[in-house]
Amino acid sequence: MSKLYSGAEIVFKCLEDQEVEHIFGYPGGAVLPIYDELKNHSSIKHILVRHEQGAGHAAEGYARSSGKPGVVLVTSGPGATNVVTALTDAYMDSVPLVCISGQVPTHLIGTDAFQECDTTGITRPCTKHNWLVKDIKDLSKIIHEAFKVATTGRPGPVLVDIPKDIQFAKATYSKPKIEKKLNGKSKNYYSQKDIDNLIHLINKSKKPIIYSGGGVINSGPEASEALREFVQSTGFPITSTLQGLGAYPGDDNQFLGMLGMHGTYEANNAMHDCDLLINIGARFDDRITGKIDEFSPKSKKVHIDIDPSSINKIIKVDLALVGDVKEVLKSINKTFKKKNHDFKKSNKQNISNWWEQIQKWRTKNSLHFKNSDETIKPQHAVQRLYELTKNNDVFITTEVGQHQMWAAQHYKFNKPNRWMTSGGLGTMGYGLPAAVGVQIAHPKKLVIDIAGEASVLMTMQEMSTAVQYNLPIKIFILNNQYMGMVRQWQELLHEKNYSESYSEALPDFIKLAEAYGCKGIIAEKPDELDEKINEMVQFDGPVIFDCRVDPNENCFPMIPSGKPHNQMILGPSDKDENKITGKGKALV
Amino acid sequence: MANPKSAYSVPTKKEKSDTHIIVVWVDNEAGVLARVVGLFSGRGYNIESLAVAEVDAKKNISRITIVTTGTPQVIDQIKLQLKKLVPVHKVADFKRDDKGVIFKEMALFKIVGNSSKIKKAISACKKYDAVILDKTKKSNVIQITALRREIDKMAKNLKKLGLVSVSRTGAVAMTRGEKIFN
Numbered sequence: 001m002s003k004l005y006s007g008a009e010i011v012f013k014c015l016e017d018q019e020v021e022h023i024f025g026y027p028g029g030a031v032l033p034i035y036d037e038l039k040n041h042s043s044i045k046h047i048l049v050r051h052e053q054g055a056g057h058a059a060e061g062y063a064r065s066s067g068k069p070g071v072v073l074v075t076s077g078p079g080a081t082n083v084v085t086a087l088t089d090a091y092m093d094s095v096p097l098v099c100i101s102g103q104v105p106t107h108l109i110g111t112d113a114f115q116e117c118d119t120t121g122i123t124r125p126c127t128k129h130n131w132l133v134k135d136i137k138d139l140s141k142i143i144h145e146a147f148k149v150a151t152t153g154r155p156g157p158v159l160v161d162i163p164k165d166i167q168f169a170k171a172t173y174s175k176p177k178i179e180k181k182l183n184g185k186s187k188n189y190y191s192q193k194d195i196d197n198l199i200h201l202i203n204k205s206k207k208p209i210i211y212s213g214g215g216v217i218n219s220g221p222e223a224s225e226a227l228r229e230f231v232q233s234t235g236f237p238i239t240s241t242l243q244g245l246g247a248y249p250g251d252d253n254q255f256l257g258m259l260g261m262h263g264t265y266e267a268n269n270a271m272h273d274c275d276l277l278i279n280i281g282a283r284f285d286d287r288i289t290g291k292i293d294e295f296s297p298k299s300k301k302v303h304i305d306i307d308p309s310s311i312n313k314i315i316k317v318d319l320a321l322v323g324d325v326k327e328v329l330k331s332i333n334k335t336f337k338k339k340n341h342d343f344k345k346s347n348k349q350n351i352s353n354w355w356e357q358i359q360k361w362r363t364k365n366s367l368h369f370k371n372s373d374e375t376i377k378p379q380h381a382v383q384r385l386y387e388l389t390k391n392n393d394v395f396i397t398t399e400v401g402q403h404q405m406w407a408a409q410h411y412k413f414n415k416p417n418r419w420m421t422s423g424g425l426g427t428m429g430y431g432l433p434a435a436v437g438v439q440i441a442h443p444k445k446l447v448i449d450i451a452g453e454a455s456v457l458m459t460m461q462e463m464s465t466a467v468q469y470n471l472p473i474k475i476f477i478l479n480n481q482y483m484g485m486v487r488q489w490q491e492l493l494h495e496k497n498y499s500e501s502y503s504e505a506l507p508d509f510i511k512l513a514e515a516y517g518c519k520g521i522i523a524e525k526p527d528e529l530d531e532k533i534n535e536m537v538q539f540d541g542p543v544i545f546d547c548r549v550d551p552n553e554n555c556f557p558m559i560p561s562g563k564p565h566n567q568m569i570l571g572p573s574d575k576d577e578n579k580i581t582g583k584g585k586a587l588v
Numbered sequence: 589m590a591n592p593k594s595a596y597s598v599p600t601k602k603e604k605s606d607t608h609i610i611v612v613w614v615d616n617e618a619g620v621l622a623r624v625v626g627l628f629s630g631r632g633y634n635i636e637s638l639a640v641a642e643v644d645a646k647k648n649i650s651r652i653t654i655v656t657t658g659t660p661q662v663i664d665q666i667k668l669q670l671k672k673l674v675p676v677h678k679v680a681d682f683k684r685d686d687k688g689v690i691f692k693e694m695a696l697f698k699i700v701g702n703s704s705k706i707k708k709a710i711s712a713c714k715k716y717d718a719v720i721l722d723k724t725k726k727s728n729v730i731q732i733t734a735l736r737r738e739i740d741k742m743a744k745n746l747k748k749l750g751l752v753s754v755s756r757t758g759a760v761a762m763t764r765g766e767k768i769f770n
Contacts, residue, residue, distance in 0.1 A: 120619060121619075121622070124619070124622065124623060124626055125626055125630050128672075128674070129673075129674040132618070132619075134618075149674060286596065307672070308668050308671070309665060309668035309669050309671075309672060311668075312661065312664060313661075313665060316661075
């Protein structure tokens, strides 16, 4: 007879066999047996957060910066409901998370017991799959399956709900099955013929563009390598979604910058005018496409994605290659090399007019802003931060809003997994706990949360976590005293009625930093910015940096409401001729 | 446009909607129906009728038959999204007017009235394989199997003949001939 283990022991044996090193969690009544078992497993370190949402975002930051699944441990009821925002965020941005939640004992389920909630019911629409463990014999199998579902195919969050009596009950333990095949939901559905078709389209194209997304990052560093090879060997211009930044070097000449609502003029115009659009691991999000009817009207469209349901969901495509981006790109590169030797050179003539056109768009310098000697412009602050830190291997997280877009526009990423931001769900309060998770995964690296003062206050309590574990995260707050993106939309769409978007009573961030036991820095004038940023970077410990920026600055360029990609507003002076009126107001 | 100041795009022109029958083979486990139905409600797809029961006790497989309407793009999404659910094994789909497929619904009618009305009711039901399930002097329970619109029509016509209660199932479907869904 093999040895019997308690449910709590089985949880840890599973985590050990899944090579989990860190879990982010918060104890409570219904998970106490698991917490009791923690002391016996030294290879697993528990990070105590201050709110379960923080645990979820920290696990997301950990997962996105390391490529490993993030693990969350929470109690029943409020513990589980608090983590729902983070699960939804992970679901929207395809981040692999395994959340283990405690539940009231089996015999009390359905009786409205203390701290009971229908956790699997609540999390069903925001996880890839979830399980309520009703029999201790299923526990090890379910946890192993949970890791498999979270990490294979299009990654995402899963949840395992374990009643307290199951944590005490005993059963034998079974190891994860070693499988060569990924699960049935992640097969490759493309043939050599599809690749030949793609290469045919590439050879014919005179105005091509590659549009890459978060799928390239999710597919692992090899996918970024393959993407670089593909872009280099075709000589085609490439643009990236918010989530895809870093897959292709941000300072390379073939890179046109980010596309979409706050993307560059050259990227959006190239998307509109191209005759071949190759989407690699992106999903035609509505912040990217603008008006669907007029989206890239003259192009043949190719879509490479691991999720079959992403194909033709928003935009009908001419050629779909369903599969892991890494595998697909490798096959394409292989065939391409064989068939199109020295393509870049021989095709140069073919697309030279296109590159000339792109250069013309580039001269608009759409990320330009009017700098000032008096007040710190937020764009300037991000640019200085980039210049002063670019020689480190920096990991950047953000909150959500104007600062997020400025970070995406002005901070350049050269490596994948260096940029963690909440794109799909747009969760304010994401960046600080995410930075905690990133720093746990990369203890020696510089981790900066480019934040807004409104967002960061939503999860500010996690500074306490950072201090407890000596995590030297830098919270770089672009403080404009407004919910800036809300204010911008109110200015453009609601006749400057700044309804409830001004923060009347902000805390003194220096004192707040000191109260948490970390360092506070304030910068108010442009001429002190560099010195203060250096002070922040050099400080060995967590820092809250209060960067007082111009409160009236808006985020440009911008695709105005109801307009296609080729009708962007470039800046405040451009507004009059391009005023958003009538029907257009709907479409921001 | 209801709200011209929304932050999102307005719907673009719609394609024509069609009625489809979606057949889904799933593991018969707790919550599986909620997953399937939740997918429909969560993504705004419509369910006209639903029939579900275990069909293979040994392999623990249930078969769900859903009648839905949607544009070709929506129907495609329904199938692809269903296939992503972990307990889903297989998804089949066909149009309601597909000649190669039989689909049937069942209805129970309770008729209360005098014998002449009951007789008329029974004879009206005859062409839909009527079966008398219960009989008293003043009442009858009649079972028929037919298409949705036929049952709709019968239910309307039987009103004047003393119909007091109707109970109906969702549609179930099967291919004609030797072919099976795949």
